[in-house]
Amino acid sequence: MARVTLPDGSTLEIAEGSTAKQVAERIGAGLAKAAVAAKIDDKLVDLSTPIANSPRLQIVTPKDKDGLNIMRHSCAHVMAEAICSLWPQTRLVYGPTVEDGFYYDIDLDEPIRPDDFPRIEARMREIAEADKPIVRREMSRQEALEELKGDPYKTDNIQRAEGDVISFYSHGNGFRDLCRGPHVPSTGKVGSFKIMSVAGAYWHGDPTQKMLQRVYGTSWPTKKELDEYLNRLEEAKRRDHRVIGRQLDLFSFSEMGPGFAFIHPKGMIVWNEIVDFMRQLNRKYGYKEIRTPIILNEELWRRSGHWDHYKENMYFCEIDQVGYAVKPMNCPGGCLLYKTTKHSYRELPLRLAEFGMVHRHEASGVMHGLFRVRQFTQDDAHIYCAPNQIEAEIIGVINLIFETYRAFGFEDFNVELSTKPENHIGSDEIWETATNALEAALRHKQIPYKINEGDGAFYGPKIDFHIKDCLSRSWQLGTIQLDFSMPQRFELTYVAEDNAEKTPVMIHRAVLGSMERFLGILIEQYAGALPLWLAPEQVRVLTISEKTNEYAVAVQAKLSEAGLRCGIDLSDEKIGAKIAKSHGEKIPYMMVVGPKEAESNMVSVRMRGSQDSRTVSVEQFLARARQKIAVKTADLAF
């Protein structure tokens, strides 16, 4: 007899050599049916695994994260079998799970097209309905290599695999794949699935290697969950800032300048509201503002290190036979400004902010609306300080960053620390000191963080700040980078208390990162229905008929004078059409005025997204609207 300990602490006597599946059956028929795998002493295994000794045991179902991944991984195998049966010359490479699904990389010269997906899915359904057992077979590494001789991909996989035992899984009509497992017990347990897309992917992600086809699929425990997921994708599509940006006339792109955004008048209103707010915060946190040139002499970029470490991303030009570069970052220009006067320790920390427009040559395939462009404006700043001020300054920046995100309605952040990359300047000691300083600040603020090894900027380590939007998509916004190298390269100095010239430390920071990207993120977060304080047109007066045009114009004038962005619709449309149009343009408030309102000197206010209206005086409305703008709320109700 053996004894297993279940997750709730209870124990179960079982016959020696019973499988995990049999334990599940002992616990309950429902669990046995739902089970896809088991965890024996925290190790995930197949349900068919015999139990030895007296371990802890947990039955894994697709309700667990682990179970879901196992189900998806098995689904990837079923998809692989389907593809192999349709294209027998297919060579399988690697098929892992990813967030929300899985993919399988295959080597097949004939391109798989979206038109082929229904065929693949149909074959997968056949395989799933057959509900064939998925069987594990183990052999030694040597045997496995022999078995797969001539298959460069799988041979490579074996060589990368850990341990001496190599396992294969097979199911159905002779389909077999090298795989660590575990897998669901049979092909019927791969959930509700759908092939999503196909795209190219390099072998090992290495651009010098062969381009493979990566077929993406998703699978969920139930049809309902699959549909919910597909709806979520639809929702993301509905919020696409590129589409909304065009519909709401906020920005555009032209073939005349790929990756260079045109911000339209309405987009500029949002932009300027954001900038005004950031300026206000900069003042609060003790920053001064500067502005530095877009184009500067090549010599500057050699000195800063950009020439050696960033040249592929830069644009160059010539002025009077002299080489110049378009700035990809604001820091070198800022250093020149710093050097225009002699500085005392009394001035430090010197915090200089700049809404700096930078140009970076991004690869043509990576551009994506406002999220990835070749010209963008950073809400940048550089803090020049003494070494003993570093931690306090970093904490100050962290406070500023969190205050900003909360004001825009983002409450869910996560933080990453990136360390020394291969391509870097400065000594190892400098890097260690800088990295330790960043970690110390994070610990002081008790902020949990993830480490990204080798992901720092070429001049220093960095802390990156990510926010999650309403669809729980993650976006990188802010960054804090600690830099001991640039001040040395530019021979920046300050006079210390002892009258000696010393080198300041430089902290690079951006809060929103890129104004363009942030504008795009806001559009998606609010699906274009921006909070009142950001809305390009905050109110629109809608007339019932021409008879009250005069009163309507007076109302508009009153609201405009009070500082609200107020439009008016005097067209000879019916009121229903005007309301529909205003809703389409996502105007927060509509004020319907007709003879009734004109007579009583009131307005009938209707909110975006609501069917109701309320009749109030213009003054009442103004007071509420002003208050909502002041607190930057997204809630329109009053």
Place this chain on the structure above:
RNA sequence: GCUGCUGUAGCUCAGUCGGUAGAGCGCGUCCUUGGUAAGGACGAGGUCCUGGGUUCAAAUCCCAGCAGCAGCUCCA
């Protein structure tokens, strides 16, 4: 940059077998003067992405380029 797909009116998209282009929305004019999610009539608007090729004839077929889209790699 790489792989695949796409490119027709301001926008979203039809366009059959190769025979010189259509709809809806939007825009303009007029009619309509109305009460909370689209009233009616008429009209203007197109280098069918660009350049080659095949053909009596190309939006349509072929090639190249450009741009966009989905990914890969990279990144704010």
